[in-house]
Amino acid sequence: MSNEKEYIEIFDNNRPLIETLCSALLNKERAKAFEQFKSTGFPKRDDEEYRRTPIDKLFAADYGMNLGRLPLQGSPADFFSCDVPNLRARQEYIINDSFYRDAAEKSPLPEGVLLGSLDQFAQTHPELVEAYYNRQAQESDSLAQFNTTFVQDGLLLYVPRDTKLSEPIQIVTLLRSNIEMLSNRRLLIIIDQNATADLLICDHSSNDKQTLSTQVTEIFLRRGAALNIVEIEETGEKNSRLAHLLVNQESDSRLNHCCITLTNGLTRNNIKVTLAGSGAEAHLGGLAICDKNQHTDNNTLVEHKASHCNSSELYKYILDEEATGVFSGRMLICPDAQQTTSCQTNRNLCLTKCARMYAQPQLEIYADDVKCSHGSTVGQLDENALFYMQQRGISKDEARHLLMFAFAGEVIEKINIEALRDRLHLLIEKRFRGELNRCKRCALCKQ
Amino acid sequence: MKKKSNNIFRKIADKAYEYGFVSNIKTEIIDKGLNEDVIRLISSKKNEPQWMLEFRLQAYRHWLTLETPQWAHLDIPPIDYQAISYYADPTKKSKDKQNKEIDPELMKTFEKLGIPLEERLALSGTAVDAVMDSVSVKTTFKEELKEKGIIFCSMSEAIQEYPDLVRKYLGTVVNYRDNFFAALNSAVFSDGSFVYIPAGVRCPMELSTYFRINAANTGQFERTLIVADDNSYVSYLEGCTAPMRDENQLHAAIVEIVVCENAEVKYSTVQNWYPGDAEGKGGVYNFVTKRGDCRGNNSKLSWTQVETGSAITWKYPSCILRGDNSQGEFYSVAVTNNYQQADTGTKMIHLGRNTRSTIISKGISAGKSQNSYRGLVRVSKNADGARNYSQCDSLLLGDKCGAHTFPYMDIHNDNAVIEHEATTSKISEEQLFYCNQRGIGTEEAIGLIVNGYAKEVLNKLPMEFAIEAQKLLSVSLEGAVG
Numbered sequence: 001m002s003n004e005k006e007y008i009e010i011f012d013n014n015r016p017l018i019e020t021l022c023s024a025l026l027n028k029e030r031a032k033a034f035e036q037f038k039s040t041g042f043p044k045r046d047d048e049e050y051r052r053t054p055i056d057k058l059f060a061a062d063y064g065m066n067l068g069r070l071p072l073q074g075s076p077a078d079f080f081s082c083d084v085p086n087l088r089a090r091q092e093y094i095i096n097d098s099f100y101r102d103a104a105e106k107s108p109l110p111e112g113v114l115l116g117s118l119d120q121f122a123q124t125h126p127e128l129v130e131a132y133y134n135r136q137a138q139e140s141d142s143l144a145q146f147n148t149t150f151v152q153d154g155l156l157l158y159v160p161r162d163t164k165l166s167e168p169i170q171i172v173t174l175l176r177s178n179i180e181m182l183s184n185r186r187l188l189i190i191i192d193q194n195a196t197a198d199l200l201i202c203d204h205s206s207n208d209k210q211t212l213s214t215q216v217t218e219i220f221l222r223r224g225a226a227l228n229i230v231e232i233e234e235t236g237e238k239n240s241r242l243a244h245l246l247v248n249q250e251s252d253s254r255l256n257h258c259c260i261t262l263t264n265g266l267t268r269n270n271i272k273v274t275l276a277g278s279g280a281e282a283h284l285g286g287l288a289i290c291d292k293n294q295h296t297d298n299n300t301l302v303e304h305k306a307s308h309c310n311s312s313e314l315y316k317y318i319l320d321e322e323a324t325g326v327f328s329g330r331m332l333i334c335p336d337a338q339q340t341t342s343c344q345t346n347r348n349l350c351l352t353k354c355a356r357m358y359a360q361p362q363l364e365i366y367a368d369d370v371k372c373s374h375g376s377t378v379g380q381l382d383e384n385a386l387f388y389m390q391q392r393g394i395s396k397d398e399a400r401h402l403l404m405f406a407f408a409g410e411v412i413e414k415i416n417i418e419a420l421r422d423r424l425h426l427l428i429e430k431r432f433r434g435e436l437n438r439c440k441r442c443a444l445c446k447q
Numbered sequence: 448m449k450k451k452s453n454n455i456f457r458k459i460a461d462k463a464y465e466y467g468f469v470s471n472i473k474t475e476i477i478d479k480g481l482n483e484d485v486i487r488l489i490s491s492k493k494n495e496p497q498w499m500l501e502f503r504l505q506a507y508r509h510w511l512t513l514e515t516p517q518w519a520h521l522d523i524p525p526i527d528y529q530a531i532s533y534y535a536d537p538t539k540k541s542k543d544k545q546n547k548e549i550d551p552e553l554m555k556t557f558e559k560l561g562i563p564l565e566e567r568l569a570l571s572g573t574a575v576d577a578v579m580d581s582v583s584v585k586t587t588f589k590e591e592l593k594e595k596g597i598i599f600c601s602m603s604e605a606i607q608e609y610p611d612l613v614r615k616y617l618g619t620v621v622n623y624r625d626n627f628f629a630a631l632n633s634a635v636f637s638d639g640s641f642v643y644i645p646a647g648v649r650c651p652m653e654l655s656t657y658f659r660i661n662a663a664n665t666g667q668f669e670r671t672l673i674v675a676d677d678n679s680y681v682s683y684l685e686g687c688t689a690p691m692r693d694e695n696q697l698h699a700a701i702v703e704i705v706v707c708e709n710a711e712v713k714y715s716t717v718q719n720w721y722p723g724d725a726e727g728k729g730g731v732y733n734f735v736t737k738r739g740d741c742r743g744n745n746s747k748l749s750w751t752q753v754e755t756g757s758a759i760t761w762k763y764p765s766c767i768l769r770g771d772n773s774q775g776e777f778y779s780v781a782v783t784n785n786y787q788q789a790d791t792g793t794k795m796i797h798l799g800r801n802t803r804s805t806i807i808s809k810g811i812s813a814g815k816s817q818n819s820y821r822g823l824v825r826v827s828k829n830a831d832g833a834r835n836y837s838q839c840d841s842l843l844l845g846d847k848c849g850a851h852t853f854p855y856m857d858i859h860n861d862n863a864v865i866e867h868e869a870t871t872s873k874i875s876e877e878q879l880f881y882c883n884q885r886g887i888g889t890e891e892a893i894g895l896i897v898n899g900y901a902k903e904v905l906n907k908l909p910m911e912f913a914i915e916a917q918k919l920l921s922v923s924l925e926g927a928v929g
Contacts, residue, residue, distance in 0.1 A: 335847070353859075356857075358856065358858075361869070363851055371871075374867075376866075378856060
């Protein structure tokens, strides 16, 4: 039996259970998505977009799913503590696939800001959720439909007009279970006109069981809104992540996105940014540091639909041992998107013979008054620079680390939260020295 | 200024396709349709040995199992393969008369195209194999070349006279299983050129093939095989045209090149098939598989192409860099105008050590055309020290055309150095203004800028071709800048 059939059957059998535990709004979209998923199934090996990341196989394992919404024992503080020192941020947790209702006292949010369980807000604020939920995901690929079919909860953030969030919001997604598990999360983020927010999404796992998570993040930036968003993945070798980040930008809005993959098993990030209003700006950054059998695939699509928009992409990969890196970046300039400037850069370091890099920077341009460019390189550390440092008494290993650190630094510099930037520098340095996995909140990290 | 330059270009764009005439030549055309009997008929008409027939049938049976490829950034209308005649022979008349003279009408056609078949009239230093529809009409300078041991003849002749050589190399670079159009070509190919340069010989003149489609409702399925033995050198040119017709014609060719140790092959194409009219009606579908295998160490293969014709182009001249220190080059200028579509590029497969490849692709799109570059650079695990440099630039002339870049890089080695760059832009107002200021008219200025843009590639063409290509560029481009 093929894998999709198995999941179609699971859904058919458990539909009443899923639906009774979930709001009507989510169920309405679920029905549509299920029909769509049924007709397409999982992306296949011959699907151009998934050529280098086999999806079908991922679903072959026998995962458990928490369809009955059984609550998890204990609080996240028992098994997780954020190791970014001096980070002033409001923390929220998504454990496996549900929003965690924190008992702890928190500073009040500005008036009108909504932050909490998606499923709950679908019941209390149906008009808001209905206007945005699944609007972008329904046009995405079959994995997004799979997520909509099974998703039961997630997080909603709504920032009303002219509101500026003073401190960053940190969303920690935690994977924790005693069995092999599949979890489906959903994030819906709406930044209304002229509002701004900083978001930090940390993906963690705290067990050694094989897990698979699908995550769909839908972001709507209304006119003049600004959002800085940093995603950091620090999961384990047995964790697979299939994520979609879908952004719709109205005129004069601004997005800064940075996606950092430090440790993982298999990661596929689908990032789609639609610049729908003129004057919108999107800056995407990505850094993947992979070794062992890690597999990181960033697939981006920036669609320029309106004039005078500006986008940039910078993706860097450092591949060690038998790691695989995949980068596919597509810039699509629609016929009316005149006066577009768009540039894409992809730089990759292969450190061993067994590391593999597949790069696919693409330009699709239907307007003439544009300036678009892309560049991609695969190479090694500069021999001359290595030699220069050795001459001055820096050991070869140290010199290598310094150069790699500088290579990664270019992406980190784009992050606007200072405490996080400092922490990432430290994390990356440790990662290069192979100390990251061994670090169990040592003295250095606790400071 | 915008309006003015538009007008200038519309004027030039209206200039008809120069080579669109039809020659009135009595041509033997077999019935339309494709089945095993048709393949047997083609094979028997060409008096082929049994192994050749089997090669064709095997390919045909495989083709039946395939589906038309849809992955390219092209909008290909469905092709009815049963509505095409697979063999048209314009030399029939002369054969009937048992006469060695070529039909004067045929001679006239090629003269009109600027390809004189009389050796005394020919451009000095270029030997020509002229192919019309399914048959090679004449090959010039054959005797002179033979003295040096060089074989330059039509494919049909080669199968008769050098069956061992053909059998040894045919289908070894492009297997009939390679793709849909390769399978179709392997089943029904009619004529093309065969070149063999023996070891240590530097071919004293440019070899060239001129392809012409004349008959209606036919397809051209040519097959070219070039073998450059150790330490040899050859420069090969290819040109093509077709009459203007309202219906589309199919051209599915295979070019195979084998480059042995220390040998060098330069392959240049000026493709000027009929591109269809301003409304996108008619034109040739150009679905071609071209590939060279640099088998020997220190071998070198260089592709240069100027693509201005065809309604749809689907073409990826590739290099397999198998030998150590082998080099592959690809220089391309692809121009699309009106409703033309092109999806073209190259593949560089690095297998040997210290292999190098260079890709320079210049796309120019105008009118309502779509122009894509699609390329692959693969570095295998053992290709230590591989080096690639790719540059793909696109120039947009007009706001209704598209320019796309789809490069693939598959790197499996830690000491490869791969660079890819692409830019897309239009001719800037500043550049035009600068020229205007200095008394250069807008029309001339655009010609100047475009020629400068394409120069890097045009410089790689052999002398006679470079001039032709430059002229071609200025004609096919226009109607576009705004």
